[in-house]
Amino acid sequence: MGTIRFENVSKEFPGMGHPAVDNCSLEVTEGDFVVILGPSGCGKTTLMKMVNRLYDPSAGTIYLDGQDVQQISATKLRRQIGYVIQQIGLFPHMTVAKNVSVVPHLLHWEQEKIDRRVDELLDLVDLPPAEYRDRYPAQLSGGQQQRVGVARALAGDPDVILMDEPFGAVDAITRESLQDELLDLQRQLHKTILFVTHDVDEALRLADQIVIMQRGQIVQYAPPLEILSRPANGFVNQLVGGDDMVRQLSLVRVEKVMQPLPPDFRNNGQPTIESQHTLRMALSRLLRSDVEELVVVENGTRTGLLSLQDIQTHDQLETNGQREVNGRGALHEKHEKNATNGRSP
Amino acid sequence: MSYIWNNFAEIVTLSGEHLTMVGIALVISLLIALPLSVLMARSPSLTTLVTGILGTLYTIPSIALLILLLPVFGLNQRSVIVALVVYTQIILVRNIVAGLQGVSPILLDAAKGAGMNSWQRWRQVQLPLALPVILAGVRLATVVAIAIATIGAKFGAGGLGTLLFDGIAQNRYDKIVAGSIVVALLALALNYGFLALEDYFDTKKRIQRQAKRQAAPQPMGQIQPA
Numbered sequence: 001m002g003t004i005r006f007e008n009v010s011k012e013f014p015g016m017g018h019p020a021v022d023n024c025s026l027e028v029t030e031g032d033f034v035v036i037l038g039p040s041g042c043g044k045t046t047l048m049k050m051v052n053r054l055y056d057p058s059a060g061t062i063y064l065d066g067q068d069v070q071q072i073s074a075t076k077l078r079r080q081i082g083y084v085i086q087q088i089g090l091f092p093h094m095t096v097a098k099n100v101s102v103v104p105h106l107l108h109w110e111q112e113k114i115d116r117r118v119d120e121l122l123d124l125v126d127l128p129p130a131e132y133r134d135r136y137p138a139q140l141s142g143g144q145q146q147r148v149g150v151a152r153a154l155a156g157d158p159d160v161i162l163m164d165e166p167f168g169a170v171d172a173i174t175r176e177s178l179q180d181e182l183l184d185l186q187r188q189l190h191k192t193i194l195f196v197t198h199d200v201d202e203a204l205r206l207a208d209q210i211v212i213m214q215r216g217q218i219v220q221y222a223p224p225l226e227i228l229s230r231p232a233n234g235f236v237n238q239l240v241g242g243d244d245m246v247r248q249l250s251l252v253r254v255e256k257v258m259q260p261l262p263p264d265f266r267n268n269g270q271p272t273i274e275s276q277h278t279l280r281m282a283l284s285r286l287l288r289s290d291v292e293e294l295v296v297v298e299n300g301t302r303t304g305l306l307s308l309q310d311i312q313t314h315d316q317l318e319t320n321g322q323r324e325v326n327g328r329g330a331l332h333e334k335h336e337k338n339a340t341n342g343r344s345p
Numbered sequence: 346m347s348y349i350w351n352n353f354a355e356i357v358t359l360s361g362e363h364l365t366m367v368g369i370a371l372v373i374s375l376l377i378a379l380p381l382s383v384l385m386a387r388s389p390s391l392t393t394l395v396t397g398i399l400g401t402l403y404t405i406p407s408i409a410l411l412i413l414l415l416p417v418f419g420l421n422q423r424s425v426i427v428a429l430v431v432y433t434q435i436i437l438v439r440n441i442v443a444g445l446q447g448v449s450p451i452l453l454d455a456a457k458g459a460g461m462n463s464w465q466r467w468r469q470v471q472l473p474l475a476l477p478v479i480l481a482g483v484r485l486a487t488v489v490a491i492a493i494a495t496i497g498a499k500f501g502a503g504g505l506g507t508l509l510f511d512g513i514a515q516n517r518y519d520k521i522v523a524g525s526i527v528v529a530l531l532a533l534a535l536n537y538g539f540l541a542l543e544d545y546f547d548t549k550k551r552i553q554r555q556a557k558r559q560a561a562p563q564p565m566g567q568i569q570p571a
Contacts, residue, residue, distance in 0.1 A: 054458060078457070136551075
């Protein structure tokens, strides 16, 4: 559950010269973290807001799990889709618990179930319920508020979560830790996430797939590494800074390019690297330790190998964790063979 | 002052009449102002039109307005109540519209995105956030209505104005003073009552109160001996 398909979707606002979203087709696979990236005014937020019908498309159809969203009542649809917005948008007159339980209340859950869910979610986002349940948003830091915002979006246990520049209003350090927490959450929950941002670093760090938009159109839909190594055009290349190798390495995580552990693997005491660390860190470790490959570990277990060659040649990507990604708009057919996100199917 | 104690029963009766008029008028006025303001908060052109009309009505002297209303509603409380509704309308509408417009569009977007329908958005988000400003409007309207209602006595509506007009007619200074004091006390009391309500519903002040309670030291009795 949680596939989203855009079919030739356009959106025009009266009084605007060109359409905000112009004939976009896109298929988002269940459980994928998809970041929509582009400069302001490129239509990324409009594209996202059509999924939960905050806007209705002027043309085309959006399918959620095969069902045309226009056929679902707007309020019912929105209650089954998580929504995190810019500037957090917590209700200032409600306590943290009340904020988190907005959707469960709308879904008429029993109070006991709601209370349990609130505690569970606050634990999940690292805000001990005993301490935070009865606080008001004004009594929380920006980062804490945003965590409550995420908990609120998760409350109804939606398959799909929409996030509209959720970390735009917090400082850089908090933003990074929120990003890490979000990745952690996603590893546990496997939701389909549609995440809008204009921040390239954020997109590269978070995404399984990146949608790049320019003037209402989708220019490229591909995993981060492919965006970096094979930008669809000059605009994409300039946007993501495709020529700056070191910057790229510091944004891509080891798990995205590592090779699976061969069955005959023997532990010879090679140096290790965490799967969450960046390629830049892996590279410096490789250069320092005079070995051919590093052992990748995740939560203390060995999960893969990473060699200098893996870092160097993105062309070898297709040998790694191959996975079908289909129906991604005609523009991107030619990149189809490279589609992978480094995870097992 | 002695007039008040010696005629306490009469003053209670007159106050009752006075408050009944004001109360009925405010309830009717609110019932009109709330839906009207919801429409106005959505349409700037309607806001200009309605505030223009209500503002003009507000400038009509109260005696003139009452004389205009008499042929329609008769020489009784009804005319006075209608006049009070007309005068309080502009105060209520202005405050309710300001309160509703003060609610951040981001919060309404969040409420919509969570799947609230328009009634739920109004009930759970807009109204509670606008409530302190709305209550400030009700408070002002109440004070204005109490003052204007004194004129009602001239038009057969009774109320505390009776003391004032009788006092003038009979050259009874003590009656005039007594009437003025009681009217002022009523206005003050209701003013502070509504102020307290505003405070109660104000989120910022609610948070301060909660913080104060938590910071308060534990009573001695609860400290366990070592």
